[in-house]
Each structure stands twice: as structure tokens, then as C-alpha cells.
Amino acid sequence: MEISIRRITSDDQDEWFKMRKGIWPDAPDEYLGFDMDDILASDEDAVFFAMMDGRPVGMVEARIREYGEGCETSPVGYIEGWFVYPELRGKGVAGVLTQAAEDWARGKGCTEMASDTWLDNAASIRAHVKLGYFEAERLVHFVKQL
Ligand SMILES: CC(C)(COP(=O)(O)OP(=O)(O)OC[C@H]1O[C@@H](n2cnc3c(N)ncnc32)[C@H](O)[C@@H]1OP(=O)(O)O)[C@@H](O)C(=O)NCCC(=O)NCCS
Known part of the structure; x- marks a missing residue:
């Protein structure tokens, strides 16, 4: 089945929320x-839906970040979120x-x-x-109650 990609708009908020x-x-x-509103309004963020048969089946959230762990340049593109509905995994949707x-990040000069x-x-x-x-680093996150 064919996979197409489109940038989301504010009309897609409910579906996007479900995928998040x-x-x-x-x-x-x-x-x-x-x-979500800030992301939709920002030039440094882009969210794309993958569409199959006219319905959204997955999404990627991308952002321009000043710093990416393991990177040698700045700014860099960053994948902030990545999701494909379980029944459609393994078909190349995340790859597309x-x-x-x-x-998009290349177009921004990254x-x-x-x-x-x-x-x-x-x-x-x-x-x-x-x-x-490739795996660049492993991080451990800590929290302390103040
Ligand atoms: C991670 C995720 C987005 C991958 O989506 P997907 O559409 O199934 O991935 P694709 O079919 O495009 O696969 C891309 C490649 O990864 C491989 N791959 C994907 N899932 C795999 C799995 N479970 N085991 C082994 N390889 C896998 C595929 O074989 C493919 O390689 P190929 O091109 O050589 O065949 C999906 O599993 C998902 O939504 N997971 C839940 C949300 C999540 O964990 N997001 C990431 C953290 S933000």
C-alpha cells in the first residue's frame, strides 16, 4: 500500500495528540x-503525518536544535517523536x-x-x-526533590 507524507496543520491536533x-x-x-500550539507556530519545528488510504498512520516530530549529543555541527535536525500505529509497523512507514x-532539516541548512x-x-x-x-552516547537522567 502506498505511503504519502504531509505536514500537519492545526486541524490535525486531535489525531496528533492520539499519536503522542x-x-x-x-x-x-x-x-x-x-x-502543541507553539510547535505548530514555530519555524524550527515540523510535524509530518504518514498517510495510507487517506488516513494518518504515523507521525514524526522534528525540530532544529542548537546541540545534538554526538554531533559535530550546529544547528542539527532532531527527531523528537516517532510513532506508527501498531498494526502498520514493519512496513516502512517510519522510514518514509x-x-x-x-x-526538512537539510532544507534548513543542517x-x-x-x-x-x-x-x-x-x-x-x-x-x-x-x-x-549510529549510537553516539548513553545518558542517565536524575531527579532530586527540592
Ligand atoms: C519505532 C517505530 C516508529 C518504527 O516504525 P515502523 O514503521 O515499524 O518502522 P519501519 O517499518 O519503517 O522500519 C524501519 C527499519 O527498522 C526495522 N525495524 C522496525 N521495527 C523493528 C523491530 N521491531 N525489530 C527489528 N527491526 C525493526 C525495519 O526492518 C526497517 O529496516 P529495513 O528498512 O532494513 O527493513 C514503531 O515501532 C513505533 O511507533 N513504536 C512505538 C513508539 C516509539 O517507540 N517511538 C520511538 C521513540 S520516540
């Missing part, structure tokens, strides 16, 4: 929604989405693209490597 929830199911709705995000995922997200790690990304 798919990536971060435990995040509170306020947290998942608080930056990534290509769109990379083309020569490197960076991304991250959780250590236990084997599918995402495999997909990154298959799509030409």
Missing part, C-alpha cells in the same frame, strides 16, 4: 498537549517519515540529524540503526 499518547501513554494529558524529517530513545525500546533502536543512525 501512543508514544508516552503514561504522560498526563496536560503535559502531552502544552507545547524519517526521510521527510531529514529532507548536515546532521540526531535522535534518542529509551534503552529498553528495542524496536526503536533497531529502526534507528537500520535507517542509518
